[in-house]
Amino acid sequence: MTIPEQPVPLSRIYRSFAWVGAVLFGGGYAMLPLLEREVVERRRWCTLAEMSELYALAQVIPGIIAVNTALLVGHRYRGATGAAVAALGIISAPVLVILAVASAFAWVSEWPLLARLFAGLRPAVAGLLLATALRMIGRGERWERGVAAGASLLLLTRASSPLGMILGTIAAGLLWHAWTVAQARKGTAR
Amino acid sequence: MSVLFQLMAVFFKIGFFTIGGGLAMLPLIRSEMLAHGWMSETEFLDILAVSEITPGPMAINTATFVGFRVGGVAGALVATLALVLPALLMVCLLGAVWRRTRNAPASVRVLALLRPVVAGLVLAAALGLVAACVLPVRIGAGGFDTRTVEWRALVVFAGVGGATWHYRINPLLGMAGGALAGFVLYSL
Numbered sequence: 001m002t003i004p005e006q007p008v009p010l011s012r013i014y015r016s017f018a019w020v021g022a023v024l025f026g027g028g029y030a031m032l033p034l035l036e037r038e039v040v041e042r043r044r045w046c047t048l049a050e051m052s053e054l055y056a057l058a059q060v061i062p063g064i065i066a067v068n069t070a071l072l073v074g075h076r077y078r079g080a081t082g083a084a085v086a087a088l089g090i091i092s093a094p095v096l097v098i099l100a101v102a103s104a105f106a107w108v109s110e111w112p113l114l115a116r117l118f119a120g121l122r123p124a125v126a127g128l129l130l131a132t133a134l135r136m137i138g139r140g141e142r143w144e145r146g147v148a149a150g151a152s153l154l155l156l157t158r159a160s161s162p163l164g165m166i167l168g169t170i171a172a173g174l175l176w177h178a179w180t181v182a183q184a185r186k187g188t189a190r
Numbered sequence: 191m192s193v194l195f196q197l198m199a200v201f202f203k204i205g206f207f208t209i210g211g212g213l214a215m216l217p218l219i220r221s222e223m224l225a226h227g228w229m230s231e232t233e234f235l236d237i238l239a240v241s242e243i244t245p246g247p248m249a250i251n252t253a254t255f256v257g258f259r260v261g262g263v264a265g266a267l268v269a270t271l272a273l274v275l276p277a278l279l280m281v282c283l284l285g286a287v288w289r290r291t292r293n294a295p296a297s298v299r300v301l302a303l304l305r306p307v308v309a310g311l312v313l314a315a316a317l318g319l320v321a322a323c324v325l326p327v328r329i330g331a332g333g334f335d336t337r338t339v340e341w342r343a344l345v346v347f348a349g350v351g352g353a354t355w356h357y358r359i360n361p362l363l364g365m366a367g368g369a370l371a372g373f374v375l376y377s378l
Contacts, residue, residue, distance in 0.1 A: 049305055053301055053304065059210070061280050062207065065247075097251075098240075101244060120375065121369045144309075152311065153314075155315075156314050166308075169304050
């Protein structure tokens, strides 16, 4: 993975993830367009492909996928401290907003304007996410596009859960490796 | 046992044992809240609704809110940090191993397969989200579920998606524009 030549300052990690946490609406996947913008395009800490590696790892670790992704990116650049700082960053805004809302809950829950604002937010997030997905797929080779299409078909038909699919892929990759090693051994034995 | 310590134990446990993301945590949080008698079912549902429309991962929002209800500001902080702590420990453990094995031939092959699969996963999530917004399930005549085209959501989705795809607009701008357009369209 491309590590920036200058060590990434902790304050920069904190601010980047605080921004992501403040504007994140939806599940862990909704974070990807934001990460693509902040971590890949603005900070150039990693490429889109490297980001999807960390995102895959984030799913097999217990916990919240968005937080795990932040932890992994932080850890990648500044070790344990970086991980902790990234996690604190991503939870900062949500915690503050919830504390504010919790203090004034009766008022907020009866605010009909909010529902109408959120009605447009969901399809907007869907549009952002679809663009990110198409960019991820568009950069791949032909066989990779086929695998991506097959994987999404399996998920859309609920034949597999995301976690099951990632664990299955890891197993398949390890089998592929074992097979290649066995083939190479056979070759040298002859 | 003080309430803060109980909150810490409950949320550490949930953070440690949930694989598959924050949404999988919500039923666990619910059953713990009810089992401890910390809140009623309706209260928890109200908290879920707020957690969904505030920024940030939903499980974090729920943990903060629930922690606040049970133990004030200290409770909110304890619950949220306890929820994240297992993952932090895990990443530090795994990260050190990962750094050493990242370029091993086995890892390279796993990652080569994993990348397109993740792309497919994101595509499926995006399409699922599009379907949920644009073709919401409604209970139709005779109690059958019907799907109707929600044209206002379709307009926002197509506008933001197209602008992002063609002009690489800032996602924040896309979300703000979408919220605003939705607000106008749903006010008509």
